[in-house]
Amino acid sequence: MNNEKKPQDRVRAQNRDQDRDAPQAHGLARGLTNYGDTGFALYLRRSFAKSMGYSSELLKKPIVGIAYTPSGFNNCHRHFPELLEAVKRGVIAEGGLPLEFPTISLGEVFLNPTSLKFRNLMSMDTEEMIRAQPIDAVVLMGGCDKTVPAQLMGASSAGVPAIQLVAGPMMTSRYKEERLGACTDCRRFWAKYRATEVSSDEIQVIEGSLSTTAGTCAVMGTASTMACLTEAMGMMLPGTAAIPAVHADRLRAGEATGRRAMALVGSALTPDRIITPEAIENALRVLLSIGGSTNAIIHLTAIAGRLGIKVPLDKLNALSDGTPVLVNLKPTGEHYMEDFFAAGGMSAVLRELKDLLHLDCMTVTGETLGQRIAAEEGGYVNRTVVCARAEPVEEVGGLVALFGNLAPRGAILKRSAADKSLFEKEGRAVVFTSLEDLAARIDSPDLDVTADDFLVLQNAGPESSSGMPEAGYLPIPGKLARTGVKDMVRISDARMSGTAFGTVVLHVSPEAAAGGPLALVKNGDKIRLSVSKRTLDLLVDDKELERRRGEFEARAQTAPPPRGYARLYRRSVLQADEGCDFDFLRDATIVS
Structure with a gap:
């Protein structure tokens, strides 16, 4: 062990420094309001507390x-x-x-x-x-x-x-003979509804049976x-x-x-x-x-x-x-x-x-x-729910991080909830430039898309106007859903609900709104996904990407919000690989 302070020791010392001038007291006498007279402050605090019906004994x-x-x-x-x-x-x-x-x-x-x-x-x-x-x-x-x-x-x-x-x-609840629980079943039935496998009347009944x-x-x-x-x-x-x-x-x-x-x-x-x-x-x-x-x-x-x-x-x-x-x-x-x-x-x-x-x-x-x-050794366990290490649900962990020229600082895939047949694949990018663009075109009969394409959503990360919503679970285009397509590769700088499933690449960092490579993807570009190699790459040569970057930087960026928390958020939020915390709230000794 070296003599360097551990991160938690530094934080502990900072907390001590902030509290060193406070009186060492407990209960109601702790952290007195500052009137320049500590006796008066405690007297006044007890008086106001007694107005709520507390006894002197309890207030000690x-x-x-x-x-x-x-x-x-x-x-x-x-x-x-x-x-x-x-x-x-x-x-x-x-x-x-x-x-x-x-x-x-x-x-x-x-x-x-x-x-x-x-x-x-x-x-x-x-x-x-x-x-x-x-x-x-x-x-x-x-x-x-x-x-x-x-x-x-x-x-x-x-x-x-x-x-x-x-x-x-x-x-959980029930719909007919089926057991239901929010919110994986919410998504499953909504996908069936979009694919016209469930009627409007049925989806309304299901809606009332998911969260009870x-x-x-x-x-x-x-x-x-x-x-x-x-x-x-x-x-x-x-x-x-x-x-x-x-x-x-x-x-x-x-x-x-x-x-x-x-x-x-x-x-x-x-x-x-x-x-x-x-x-x-x-x-x-x-x-x-x-x-x-x-x-x-x-x-x-x-x-x-x-x-x-x-x-x-x-x-x-x-x-x-x-x-x-x-x-x-x-x-x-x-x-x-x-x-x-x-x-x-x-x-x-x-x-x-x-x-x-x-x-x-x-x-x-x-x-x-x-x-x-x-x-707790010898405690009860049901092996149909919590499996033994020798007979796991999956041999490897549920999540992996991907890196490459499309995600220099990383992206996340929940491989345990994805279609393994899509793990080693090249596909043509079908790009949506915003959530509004996605909503407007995803079910269009004119959308140029096949099941082998990669759906790409831009401008849905933490710095975007959408604030990194759970929109990474892009819906299967309507015309593909109606033919029975259940999954396809989807890539974005957004998040997805923990209740969702599918071959969904999320948290691409840096995000598009911050000028990350995701912003440079265009319709028809080829993208290569390799879960085994942990890579996500845009198959466009560097010279072309530099040209596109020049175009991106020349475009006017979205103006910051005029006031309030939204302005603070936009100014201070970090990228997904840094937890989307505010820069001024993290420990200053972390090296990004």
């Missing part, structure tokens, strides 16, 4: 803040009022004072242009409220896709002991992926990632989380001691083994970046080649999150991966990951 207790994110625009968090009461029970049982505080809530399908654009804003809200209020430890209540990453980003930067509690997945309980998507989408990775990193209680939202165990998990939050009060077990480079690597291993969402790469990179930890995409490839897919869940397999919970959940996965993990990583319980796994 340690305070557990609860970052609370219900919203009428967030169906995933519909059950949070009941879950909040369970957390409070746990805090009170251990002698603390639980105080919830609201932050931004990001309901995935209710935000325009896309939820990712507001993830960083939520992280800032979370961080600043943890810092500003008298909180000795904090419970992070989230669930929907961007809320958990935002909370972990904010808590990592705030430097206060924190523990995550997720919403849990929704339960509180909770996050019922498959291994982004929400469930991030829940599993958070447990793998040690930031939530063991065995709580997969508990269904409406299960009584979810309430018991809430109470236990409140109890554990009280144990964190006064401890040095802050997020930077838990989210280490080794813990991030464990999370990547788990991501690959569960066939998790491509979005998780962006979120893990952003969380790690707050602590000075870099997540190189070539590292992802090295891990992927040695990590099999073990979890048989949609969209990679056939089961749902409630089945994963009943099959042994994350405990079963971690036991199976034990020899590939860093077992000395600390967890929020105060024990190491190795101690947690050892305590």
Whole structure:
């Protein structure tokens, strides 16, 4: 070991520097409002707190803040009022004072242009409220896709002991004899509707049968992926990632989380001691083994970046080649999150991966990951859902990074949810210059396209006006869908939902709007994809590309938004390979 400070040590030192002038106090006396008279500040704070009916005795207790994110625009968090009461029970049982505080809530399908654009804003809200209020430890209540990453980003930067509690997945429903769960089945039936295999009347009935309980998507989408990775990193209680939202165990998990939050009060077990480079690597291993969402790469990179930890995409490839897919869940397999919970959940996965993990990583319980796994040896596992390493769902990890002259800084493919017959292929580019262009032409009978072509979407990355939406899952052109085409190669600088499937190349970096090579692709160009070689190349000679670049640079660029958060976002957002965080929020020592 050398004497150089680790990234998390630097962040810890920065947090100490920021807090060195603050009084060393706990509970209501922590972080007093500055009136130039500390005695008056505490007197006034107690007076105002008593207006809410608290006794003097209770106001002397340690305070557990609860970052609370219900919203009428967030169906995933519909059950949070009941879950909040369970957390409070746990805090009170251990002698603390639980105080919830609201932050931004990001309901995935209710935000325009896309939820990712507001993830960083939520992280800032979370961080600043943890810092500003008298909180000795904090419970992070989230669930929907961007809320958990935002909370972990904010808590990592705030430097206060924190523990995550997720919403849990929704339960499945039924349509006739078929079991349904959002949102892989949403996409499957919509594709059938576009192909005229399902009628207008049927799709309306299906619409009402896909999401029927509180909770996050019922498959291994982004929400469930991030829940599993958070447990793998040690930031939530063991065995709580997969508990269904409406299960009584979810309430018991809430109470236990409140109890554990009280144990964190006064401890040095802050997020930077838990989210280490080794813990991030464990999370990547788990991501690959569960066939998790491509979005998780962006979120893990952003969380790690707050602590000075870099997540190189070539590292992802090295891990992927040695990590099999073990979890048989949609969209990679056939089961749902409630089945994963009943099959042994994350405990079963971690036991199976034990020899590939860093077992000395600390967890929020105060024990190491190795101690947690050892305590659960011999636990139940259903091998139809969580497979043994000797008989995996896939021999290699679910995700790979691609590099080449079309993606100099990388792109991502979820190979576990793709058609392997398309992995080594050259195709003709059919280019859409924006989401508007895609919507206008994708179903045109005049579109010049065949099943062997590559659909290419430009200007859908983080700096674009669309803010990197989940639009990378380009629809199969209508006239091809009606002939039975189910998949084709699709390439973009956008994202896709973790519930989606197909041979979809995403997060091309640098993006088109930033002048990346994707901006130079024209209709008819040949593109070569090789998953085995991890390459994505535009087969156009360098001289022609230089000529096109001159034309691109000469074109007028989109004017920045005139004001507000949109202007801050455009000015500060980083590329996908850097987690799409803001440049001023990442640890300054990271070398891009």
